[in-house]
Amino acid sequence: MTxxxxxxxxxxxxxxxxxxxxxxxxxxxxxxxxxLAHELGDAIRVTHLVTExxxxxxx
Amino acid sequence: xxxAGRGETDxxxxxxxxxxxxxxxxxxxxxxxxxxxxAGPVGMTAALALAREGVASVLLDAKSTxxxxxxxxxxxxxxxxxxxxxxxxxxxxxxxxxxxxxRSFYRGQQILEFDMPDGPGEKFRPxxxxxxxxxxxxLWDAVAREPLIDARWQSRVTGVTDTPxxxxxQVSDPMGSYDLPANWVLxxxxxxxxxxxxxxxxLRGENYEGRYVIADVRMRHEYPTIRRALFDPDCRxxxxxxxxxQPDDIWRIDYQLRDGxxxxxxxxxxxxxxxxxxxxxxxxxxxxxxxxxxxIYSANTLALDDYRDGRIIFIGDSAxxxxxxxxxxxxxxxxxxxxxxxxxxxxxxxxxxxxxxxSYTPERRGATLDxxxxxxxxxxxxxxPSPGWQLMRDAALNLALTHPFAGELANPRQMAAYTxxxxxxxxxxxxxxxxxxxxGAFLPEARVGDGFLSDLAGPGFTLLLFDETAAAAYADLGxxxxxxxxxxxxxxxxxxxxxxxxxxxxxxHIAARWxxxxxxxxxxxxxxxxxxxxx
Numbered sequence: 001m002t003x004x005x006x007x008x009x010x011x012x013x014x015x016x017x018x019x020x021x022x023x024x025x026x027x028x029x030x031x032x033x034x035x036l037a038h039e040l041g042d043a044i045r046v047t048h049l050v051t052e053x054x055x056x057x058x059x
Numbered sequence: 060x061x062x063a064g065r066g067e068t069d070x071x072x073x074x075x076x077x078x079x080x081x082x083x084x085x086x087x088x089x090x091x092x093x094x095x096x097x098a099g100p101v102g103m104t105a106a107l108a109l110a111r112e113g114v115a116s117v118l119l120d121a122k123s124t125x126x127x128x129x130x131x132x133x134x135x136x137x138x139x140x141x142x143x144x145x146x147x148x149x150x151x152x153x154x155x156x157x158x159x160x161x162r163s164f165y166r167g168q169q170i171l172e173f174d175m176p177d178g179p180g181e182k183f184r185p186x187x188x189x190x191x192x193x194x195x196x197x198l199w200d201a202v203a204r205e206p207l208i209d210a211r212w213q214s215r216v217t218g219v220t221d222t223p224x225x226x227x228x229q230v231s232d233p234m235g236s237y238d239l240p241a242n243w244v245l246x247x248x249x250x251x252x253x254x255x256x257x258x259x260x261x262l263r264g265e266n267y268e269g270r271y272v273i274a275d276v277r278m279r280h281e282y283p284t285i286r287r288a289l290f291d292p293d294c295r296x297x298x299x300x301x302x303x304x305q306p307d308d309i310w311r312i313d314y315q316l317r318d319g320x321x322x323x324x325x326x327x328x329x330x331x332x333x334x335x336x337x338x339x340x341x342x343x344x345x346x347x348x349x350x351x352x353x354x355i356y357s358a359n360t361l362a363l364d365d366y367r368d369g370r371i372i373f374i375g376d377s378a379x380x381x382x383x384x385x386x387x388x389x390x391x392x393x394x395x396x397x398x399x400x401x402x403x404x405x406x407x408x409x410x411x412x413x414x415x416x417x418s419y420t421p422e423r424r425g426a427t428l429d430x431x432x433x434x435x436x437x438x439x440x441x442x443x444p445s446p447g448w449q450l451m452r453d454a455a456l457n458l459a460l461t462h463p464f465a466g467e468l469a470n471p472r473q474m475a476a477y478t479x480x481x482x483x484x485x486x487x488x489x490x491x492x493x494x495x496x497x498x499g500a501f502l503p504e505a506r507v508g509d510g511f512l513s514d515l516a517g518p519g520f521t522l523l524l525f526d527e528t529a530a531a532a533y534a535d536l537g538x539x540x541x542x543x544x545x546x547x548x549x550x551x552x553x554x555x556x557x558x559x560x561x562x563x564x565x566x567x568h569i570a571a572r573w574x575x576x577x578x579x580x581x582x583x584x585x586x587x588x589x590x591x592x593x594x
Contacts, residue, residue, distance in 0.1 A: 030454035038464055 060353050062328055067127045071277050071351050072307045073192050075124045078212035080232040087230075087237045091117045091209070092407050094228055094241035096216050096254055099126060100191065101375030101392035102247030103198040107145040108400020110207040111518070112565075114407050117239065118208055119230060121215040121253075125199070128352040129190035129275050131389035132305055137476040137501055138390045139183040140513060140567065141397045147201040154193055154306050157184035158284040163469040165290045167341070170459035171466035180548055181504050182511040186386070188284060188305050190275075194389075219244070219257045219371070226370045243403060244371045247396070252377035258368050262361035262380060264431070269442025270316045270357045271383075272325055274335050277308050278348035287342070288441075288469065290456050294337035299441050302342060309351060312338050313383075315442060316355075326355050358382035358438045360431040366420040372399055379427040384437035384471055387430045394476070395423050401565040411589040418484040418591060426477035437471050476501035479568055483591040486571035486584050495554030495572075502567040505549035512549045515541035516567050520585060523561040525550055532578050536585065538562075564588060 001009075020028045037046040061069060068075035081087060093109055095102045098120035106118045134142075134155065142148045163171040175185035202208050211232070218229035225242040246254040255262075282304065289300040298315035305311055312335055316325050324330055331353050339348060362379040366372060375392030399419050405411035443449035452468075459466035479485050479499035486498050496503055505512045515523065517539025524530055527542040534540065543549045545557050553561060560576035561569055562584050571584035583594035 026450055027454055027457060030450050031458045034451075034454055034458055034465060035462065038462070 060326060060328075062350050068124055070192070071349060072309065073190070075127075075192070076196075078123050080213040080234055081211045084234065087211075088239060090240040090242075091115060092241070093117070093243045093245060093403060094119065094226075094239055095245045095247055096228070097247035097249055097252075097375075097377070098122075098199075098202075098210060098212070099247060099249060099375070100131070100194050100198055100389060101396050102245065103195070103202050104141065104145060104147075104393050105245050105247060105374055105396035105400050106208045106210075107147060107198070107201055107205065108141075108397050109404050110205045111145055112401060112404025112408060113207070114404045115207040116209070116245075117241070118202065118210040119214045119216060119228075119239075120210075120212050123213050125192050125195040127192075128354060129192065129305060129309065129311065130354075131191050131194070131386075132188050132303060132311055133386035133390075134187045134189060134194065135386065135390045135475075136181070136183045136185050138393045139187065141393050143182075143513075144516075144567075145201070145397075145400075147198055150197040150200065151187070151189065151194075154197075155187035155189035156284040156304060156306055157187050158286065158304075159185050160283075161286040161288065161471065163288040163290065163466065164292070165456040165459060167289075167292060168460055170290075170456065171463070171469045173467075173470050180506050180511075180552075182513060183504075188303055190305055190307075190309065191389070193306070216248075216253055216257075219254060221369060242370065242407070245396075245399065245403075246371055246373045246377045247375050247392075248377050250376040250380055252373070254371060255363070255373065255377055258371065260363055260368060260373075262363060264359065264361035264380075265435075267358035267360075267382065267438050267442060267444060269438065269444075270320075270322065270325075270355060271313050272316065272331060272334065272353060272355050273311060273313045274331055274353035275305070275351040276310050276312065276335060276339075276348045277351055278310060278339075278344060279308060279346060280304075280310060280342075280344050282342070288471070289338075289341065290469070291453075292338075292341050294341040295334070300338055300341070302338070314338060322355065326353065356383065358384070358434075358442065360435060360438075362424060362427050362431075366395075366424055367416065372403075372416070372419065374399055374423075378423070379430075381427065381430050382434045382438045384434055384441055387434060391423075391426060391430060394426065397566050398423055405565075405589065414591050415484065415589055418482050422477075422479045422482045425479065425481060429477050440469065484570070484588050485568075486587055489571070489573045489580075491574035492559075492572055493554060495552065496569055498569050498571050500569050502561075502563055502569060503552050505547070505552045507543060507547060507549050512543070512552075513567055515539075515543070516563050516565075517541075519565055520570070520588070521563040522581060523553070523555075523563065525555045525559050526557045529558075533581060536578065536582060538581075538585070562588070 093116040095118045098118050106116045109116050159177045161173050214232045217231050220227045226244045228239045230239050284304045287302040301313040303311040359380045366378045374395040381387050402415050443452045455465045455468040521539040524542050525545045530540045560573050562571045564570050570588040
C-alpha cells in the first residue's frame with residue numbers, strides 16, 4: 001500500500017466514524033475488524049495485529 | 060411452575076402416574092449388588108444397562124411420580140443408540156420429533172441456517188425433541204418389564220455408611236425406615252444430589268450471568284421441527300429467545316432475562332404470560348395458546364473432581380451441571396449411565412477386575428470438560444458476560460445480516476459423542492492406521508446390507524473384520540466377530556482394507572484398531588480394555 005492509499009483509507013475511516021452516531025461507533029469498528037480479518041484470511045496474523053493495535057494506547 | 064389453580068403435575072396433555080411405596084416389606088433390607096438413587100432418566104437408564112449385563116439393582120426415588128414439567132427435551136443420536144441397546148427405543152421413535160436444522164435470526168432477519176450431519180447411512184436423526192415426562196414414562200415402561208430391577212418409589216435416602224463390602228443406605232418411606240446394604244451405589248439423584256451432600260462433596264466450576272425462563276405452551280402453530288434462536292428480537296431487546304417444537308402441539312419458549320430483572324417478578328404467572336405473548340407475536344402466531352408449565356435456570360459449568368467416592372459413583376446431574384446450549388445435560392447423563400452400566404456389570408459378573416471402574420471418571424469427566432469448552436463458547440454468545448464479548452457478539456450478528464460467514468459464529472455446536480482418547484482402557488492407535496475413527500471414538504454409523512453397522516455389535520465386545528476367511532482365528536476369544544464387506548460404505552468410513560480390524564466395547568466405543576491384527580494382539584487389547592493394564 002502506498003502512503004497515498006493509506007491516506008485514502010484513513011480519510012474514509014474518519015468520515016465514516018463521524019457519520020456514525022456516537023453510540024454505534026464501537027459496533028461499527030468491531031464489525032469492520034471482523035470484515036477485514038475475513039478478507040485477510042489469516043487468523044494468526046490478525047491475532048498478532050490485535051495485540052499490536054493494543055500497544056501504547058495510553059501514550 | 061404451573062398456572063394458578065393447577066398442581067405441580069397437573070398437565071394439559073400428560074397424566075402423571077402415582078407410585079405407592081413398596082407394599083412387600085419383608086425383603087427390603089436384603090443386600091443388593093447395586094442400589095441406584097434417583098429414578099430419573101439417568102438412573103433408569105443405568106438400571107436397564109445393568110440388567111442388560113444380567114445384574115440386579117434396587118432403584119430408589121423419593122418422589123411418587125415422574126419429574127414435573129418437560130425439562131430436557133432434546134435427545135441426541137448417540138442417546139438413541141443407547142436407548143436402542145437397552146431395549147427401550149420403540150416408543151421414543153414413535154413419539155419424538157426428529158430434526159436436523161436450526162435457524163438463527165437477528166432483529167427479525169434470518170442470519171444463519173445450519174444442518175447437522177445426516178444421511179441415509181445414519182440409523183438415527185441427529186436430534187429428537189421429546190418432553191422429559193415421556194422420556195421417563197418410556198424408560199419406566201422398560202424398567203417395569205425388567206425382573207432384575209426392584210423399583211421403590213417414595214423412598215428417600217437419609218444416610219449412608221461405608222461397610223467392608225460396600226455401602227449401607229438408610230432409606231425412609233411413608234411406611235417406615237430400613238437399612239439397604241449394597242455393594243455399589245449409583246448416585247443419579249440430580250443437581251441437588253442428596254448423596255453428594257451426605258458425602259460432603261462439592262461441585263466446582265463457574266456460574267454464568269445469563270438467566271432464562273423456559274415456558275411451554277400448547278398451540279396449533281405451523282412451523283417445522285426446526286430450532287429457532289432469536290437474537291435481539293423486538294419482543295425482548297438485548298436478549299435471546301429460543302423456540303422448539305415438541306410432540307402434542309407443545310412449544311418450548313426460552314427467553315433471557317435482562318440484567319437486573321427481578322427473578323421473583325419474572326416468574327410470576329402474569330409476567331410469564333406477557334413475555335410469552337410477546338414472543339408469539341414475534342414469530343407470527345396470532346391464534347389461541349395455553350400456558351402449560353414454566354421454570355427458570357441459569358447457565359453453569361460445574362463438576363465433581365472425581366465422579367467416584369469409594370463405592371459410590373455419581374452419574375448425570377449429581378456429577379456435573381452444564382449450560383443447556385448444546386443440549387448436553389441429559390445426553391451426557393445417559394452416556395454416564397451407559398458407561399458405568401456395562402463396566403459395573405462386567406465387574407460384578409466377575410468378567411473384569413475392579414480396576415475397570417477407574418476408567419469411569421477419566422472418560423466421563425473428560426466428556427464433561429469437553430462440554431464445558433463448547434458450552435462456554437455457546438453461553439458467551441447467547442449471554443455475553445462482559446462488554447468485550449457483548450460488542451463482538453453484536454458486531455458478528457450485525458455483520459451477519461449482509462455476510463453469511465459471520466452468522467456461523469451463531470452456530471450452537473450441538474452434541475456429538477465424546478472420544479475417550481486419554482482413557483486408561485483405550486489402546487493407543489496402531490501403526491499404519493490412517494483416517495477413520497480413532498480408538499476411543501463412538502462407532503460411526505453406515506449402511507451394512509439391510510441394516511446398519513452398529514447393529515453388528517454384539518452384547519459384549521465385538522471384533523469387526525473385513526475378510527470373512529479371517530474370522531475363524533478369533534472364534535475362541537469370547538467376542539462377537541462380525542464381517543463388514545470390504546467394498547462398502549462402512550469400510551470406507553472406517554478407512555479399512557481387507558486386513559483391518561476394529562475392537563468395539565459394549566458401549567460401541569472403539570477400544571482398539573489394527574491394520575494387521577493377530578489373535579494375540581486382540582487378546583492383549585481386550586485385557587487392556589477390561590483392566591487398564593497394558594500387555
